[in-house]
Amino acid sequence: MSPAQIEIQIIASIVAVTCSLLGVFLVLRRMAMMSDAISHTVLLGIVIAFFITKSLNSPLLLFGAALMGVITVSLVELLNRTQLVREDAAIGLVFPAIFSIAVILISRFAGDVHLDTDAVLLGELAFAPFNRVKLFGLDFGPEALYTSGGILVLNLIFVIVFYKELKLATFDPALAAALGFMPTAIHYALMTLVSLTAVGSFDAVGSVLVVAFMIAPPAAAYLLTDRLSRMLIYSALIGIFSAISGYWLAYLLDASIAGSMATMTGASFLISYLFAPERGLLAQARRRQNQRIEFALTMLTMHIANHTAAQEAEIENEVVHLNEHLKWTPQFAMEIVGVAERTGLVQQREGLLTLTENGLKRASQEFSN
Amino acid sequence: MAVNAIDVTDLTIAYKDKPVLWDVDMEVPSGTLMAIVGPNGAGKTTMIKSILGLIKPAAGQVLVYGKPYAEQRHLVGYVPQRGSVDWDFPTSVLDVVMMGRYGALGWLKRLGASERAAALDALDKVGMKSFAQRQISQLSGGQQQRVFLARALVQDAQLYFMDEPFQGVDATTERAIVTLLQELRSAGKTVVVVHHDLQTVPEYFDWVTMLNVRRIACGPVGDVFTDQNLRKAYGGKVAFLSAENGKH
Numbered sequence: 213m214s215p216a217q218i219e220i221q222i223i224a225s226i227v228a229v230t231c232s233l234l235g236v237f238l239v240l241r242r243m244a245m246m247s248d249a250i251s252h253t254v255l256l257g258i259v260i261a262f263f264i265t266k267s268l269n270s271p272l273l274l275f276g277a278a279l280m281g282v283i284t285v286s287l288v289e290l291l292n293r294t295q296l297v298r299e300d301a302a303i304g305l306v307f308p309a310i311f312s313i314a315v316i317l318i319s320r321f322a323g324d325v326h327l328d329t330d331a332v333l334l335g336e337l338a339f340a341p342f343n344r345v346k347l348f349g350l351d352f353g354p355e356a357l358y359t360s361g362g363i364l365v366l367n368l369i370f371v372i373v374f375y376k377e378l379k380l381a382t383f384d385p386a387l388a389a390a391l392g393f394m395p396t397a398i399h400y401a402l403m404t405l406v407s408l409t410a411v412g413s414f415d416a417v418g419s420v421l422v423v424a425f426m427i428a429p430p431a432a433a434y435l436l437t438d439r440l441s442r443m444l445i446y447s448a449l450i451g452i453f454s455a456i457s458g459y460w461l462a463y464l465l466d467a468s469i470a471g472s473m474a475t476m477t478g479a480s481f482l483i484s485y486l487f488a489p490e491r492g493l494l495a496q497a498r499r500r501q502n503q504r505i506e507f508a509l510t511m512l513t514m515h516i517a518n519h520t521a522a523q524e525a526e527i528e529n530e531v532v533h534l535n536e537h538l539k540w541t542p543q544f545a546m547e548i549v550g551v552a553e554r555t556g557l558v559q560q561r562e563g564l565l566t567l568t569e570n571g572l573k574r575a576s577q578e579f580s581n
Numbered sequence: 582m583a584v585n586a587i588d589v590t591d592l593t594i595a596y597k598d599k600p601v602l603w604d605v606d607m608e609v610p611s612g613t614l615m616a617i618v619g620p621n622g623a624g625k626t627t628m629i630k631s632i633l634g635l636i637k638p639a640a641g642q643v644l645v646y647g648k649p650y651a652e653q654r655h656l657v658g659y660v661p662q663r664g665s666v667d668w669d670f671p672t673s674v675l676d677v678v679m680m681g682r683y684g685a686l687g688w689l690k691r692l693g694a695s696e697r698a699a700a701l702d703a704l705d706k707v708g709m710k711s712f713a714q715r716q717i718s719q720l721s722g723g724q725q726q727r728v729f730l731a732r733a734l735v736q737d738a739q740l741y742f743m744d745e746p747f748q749g750v751d752a753t754t755e756r757a758i759v760t761l762l763q764e765l766r767s768a769g770k771t772v773v774v775v776h777h778d779l780q781t782v783p784e785y786f787d788w789v790t791m792l793n794v795r796r797i798a799c800g801p802v803g804d805v806f807t808d809q810n811l812r813k814a815y816g817g818k819v820a821f822l823s824a825e826n827g828k829h
Contacts, residue, residue, distance in 0.1 A: 240670065373689060380680050384666045390633045390659045391684035392651070438671045438716035 216341040221459050223340050223356050224473060227413045228451030230364040231425035232433075233371050234406050236444050239430040240382050245300060246285065247426040249307035250403070251410040251419040253284040256314035258411060263321070274411060281407020282400060284310060337469045340416050356416040363412040370405055371444065374398065379440055421470045425451055428477035432484035435491045450480045508548045510574060511538060513557055516567050517575035530563050584647045586611045586740050586771035587632060592641035594627055601627045605641070605796045609773065609788065611739075614766040616776040616785070616802075619792035620815050625775045626662070628792065629742045633659060645740065654684060658738030660729045662745050668718050674728055675700055675713040681735035696735075703731035708757065723754035730758060740771045747778065759785050782806055 238247050257280030261273045284306055291302035345352040371378065381388040381395035388395040406426075413422050433446035458473030465472065486493050515538060534545040549565065552558045557571035567575065587609040594602040602624040609615055617625045630636045632643050634650045645653040658681070678700040679692055686692070704710045707727040712720070720728065726746055733741055743762075747755050762772050762785070776782065782789055782802060789806050791797040797814040798805040 240667075376683060376686075376690075376692065377688065379672070379676075380683055383670045383672065383677070384661065384680065386630075386635060386661045386665060387659055387680065389635050390654070390657070392654050393683070393688070434671065438718070439673065439676075440671050443671050 217459075217463075219341045219354050219357065220337055220469065221456050223354065223360055223416055224337060224455035224459060224469075225452045226357070226360045226364050227417050227422075228425045228429070228455040228473075229448045230360060230367050230409055231413060231422055232429040232447040232451040233367045233444060234402065234409060235426035235430040236433070236440075236447055237378060237382055237402060238406070238426060239434060240440075244427045244431075245303050246288070246403075247406060247410070248423045249284055249288070249303050250281045250406050251422045251426075253307055253310040253314075254278075254280050254407050254411045255419075256280050256310050256317070257407075259314045259317045263317075274408060277411035278404050278407040280310070281410065282403055284407075285400070285403045337417055359412050360416055363409055367405055367409060370401070374401075375441075378402070417473070418470045421474050424474040424477040425454070428481045429454065432481040435484045435488040450484075451477070454480050505548065505551060508540070508544070509552055509555070509557060512548055512552055512565075513567060513571045513575040516558065516565055517572065520567070531560065531565060534565075583611050585609060585644075586613070586646060587773070588642075588644040588647070589628075589632065590642050592628075592631060592643065593639045594624070594631055594636060595639045600794060602631070602638075602792075603795050605792070607790055607796060607799050609771060609790075611646075611771050612766060612769050613788040614762055614772045614774075614786050615788035615790060616774050616782050617790045617792060618776050618779060618782060618814070619797070623792045623814070624794055625792055626744055628790075629659075629744055629773065629775060633657070633742065656739040658733040658736035658741040660733045660741070660743040660746060663722065663725050663729060663748060665744075668720070668725060670717065672717060673713070674704065674709065674715050674717055674720070677717055677728055678703055678731045678735060681732040684736060699735045699737075700731070703734040704728075706734060707731045707761065723750040726750050726754060726758070730761065734761075738770070741765065741773065743772065743774045745775050745777065747776070779811070 235244075235247065238244055254277035257276035257278070258273050260280075261270065261276030262268060264276075265272050287306045287310075288299065288302045291297055291305065292299045297305065340356040341354050343355045345355050345358060377388070377393050377398055380391075380393060381398045385395040388398075409426075410419065410422050413425075417425075429447035429450040430443065432450050433443045436446050437443050454476040455473055458476035459469060461467075461476060462469040462472035484492065487495075489495060512534075515534075531545070531549055534540060534549070535542045538545070540548070549558070549560070552571070553560060555570075556568055557574060558565050558567055585608050587607065589605060589607040592602055592605045592607075593600060605624075605628070607628075617628060619625050627636060631638050632645070632650065643650060646656060650657070675697070679696050681703070682692065682696040682699060686696070701710060701713060704713055707730050709724060709727050709731060712724065712728075717725070717728070726748075730743075730746065733743070746758055750758070762774070765772050766787075774786070776786070783806060786802055788800065789802045790799040791805070791810055791814040793814045798807075798810040
């Protein structure tokens with residue numbers, strides 16, 4: 213690997229962790245779409261700050277972006293509070309409006325500077341290693357490493373220091389307010405950081421990847437654990453995995469790096485969605501299948517118990533008649549009888565089923581319920 | 582005479598131009614177990630939330646043990662409606678109960694062994710100790726309510742607000758909760774409960790506030806829980822309610 217390749221992977225991994233940390237709280241607060249809105253509307257903040265400072269490297273750009281993120285959230289909430297539009301529609305109204313103003317301003321007044329909409333959406337990760345920090349003739353590495361690293365540290369401090377407050381304000385905002393933890397202030401602090409993260413990251417990776425890193429790894433981690441602390445760690449790891457595997461996917465396919473990384477976040481989610489040990493689709497299907505068999509076994513024992521004494525036992529409890537009486541297909545009846553024999557619930561003599569002691573117990577348990 | 586646990590005077594809350602609570606007065610003496618009853622939309626939950634400073638009043642004043650709520654937070658425990666939180670949140674029963682200690686801990690301080698011990702103790706009191714490590718999504722409605730109650734217990738408050746603690750719980754849990762509330766009162770605490778089942782008011786509570794946007798009555802159950810007041814609070818519907826046997 214060349215130094216540039218390593219640098220790209222490190223930058224992308226840092227951005228992935230930075231985004232997924234906040235993304236966990238966005239997902240839990242059901243605000244995933246807000247990250248999409250913010251990561252686009254911050255552009256207007258950057259454009260306006262750029263018009264004021266005439267520089268693309270001014271810290272005022274970050275400030276403008278953060279402010280615009282908070283304005284976006286406030287506008288959405290304002291619209292929502294009128295109760296004339298729902299929150300999802302409010303996001304859909306606010307975000308294109310602000311984003312399109314930014315796009316018009318750029319195309320009209322800033323056509324000759326390095327502020328183009330393609331770069332905003334897809335980033336320029338491949339070029340990140342060319343933009344370097346040089347001091348006293350020494351090379352201190354790519355600039356993006358410092359911006360994304362700085363924001364990572366900021367987010368880490370926020371999540372670690374305010375972990376307890378974030379958790380309470382997310383789970384039970386009413387109790388948080390009653391205990392004096394100002395959930396509204398925490399909400400806006402979180403939104404400010406999402407805005408800073410979006411602007412700090414999108415120069416490197418683009419807003420689409422920012423959204424992908426913010427939502428997919430936490431959504432995947434949510435299926436893998438039932439503790440908040442582990443959800444944070446898992447989503448960071450899934451973010452790093454998506455970043456690095458995405459880089460090599462792009463290398464193999466000779467395709468867009470940001471696009472490949474976003475694809476890998478989706479693939480990571482899909483893997484978790486299918487194979488998560490308890491909540492994945494496969495685990496659910498297996499559980500349903502087990503329940504079906506368990507239920508059928510109980511039904512079988514009850515059916516036999518019901519008809520043991522009666523005259524019709526001979527007909528009712530014959531294996532070949534089960535499908536008729538229990539409305540089972542012949543294959544399913546054979547399968548269930550097989551399982552029942554193996555687990556010692558019934559015994560078969562000349563095609564006639566009788567309950568063992570365990571089978572009797574199971575049937576009578578069911579009757580007493 | 583001892584200071585009242587709650588003094589509400591002239592409280593008015595409006596949603597846009599529609600009053601939810603209209604010039605309400607309410608005095609709750611310390612050491613009472615009080616029900617707030619009234620029809621849907623009468624402002625019961627709003628009343629609790631405004632005492633806790635969660636809703637800003639349009640007019641009026643609320644005092645908790647003679648002072649504004651913000652100065653008395655540490656004396657107050659709160660059990661919101663069970664349905665107000667997301668029970669799929671990735672956390673354990675023990676974690677949720679420990680949240681009751683956050684107020685006493687204050688900003689930035691971390692949970693320690695004493696919080697853990699207090700939470701386990703409270704879980705024991707509500708019969709849920711063996712569930713401490715469970716994910717909260719695995720609980721039944723009654724168990725969720727017990728967990729919320731345990732969380733309020735670890736707040737170690739003087740005054741408790743509970744929003745419909747009997748909503749959707751089975752008879753055993755209801756019995757357990759009532760016993761717990763009565764124990765709290767015996768220990769000198771004041772408990773305010775938003776309640777729906779009029780039949781059980783005289784049995785469970787010693788004080789009652791009847792609301793229907795305005796205050797209909799507030800006082801000892803024996804004095805104010807009368808047919809006349811019920812009719813005023815519920816309009817014509819109360820005849821139907823009291824004719825019904827058992828719970829609705």
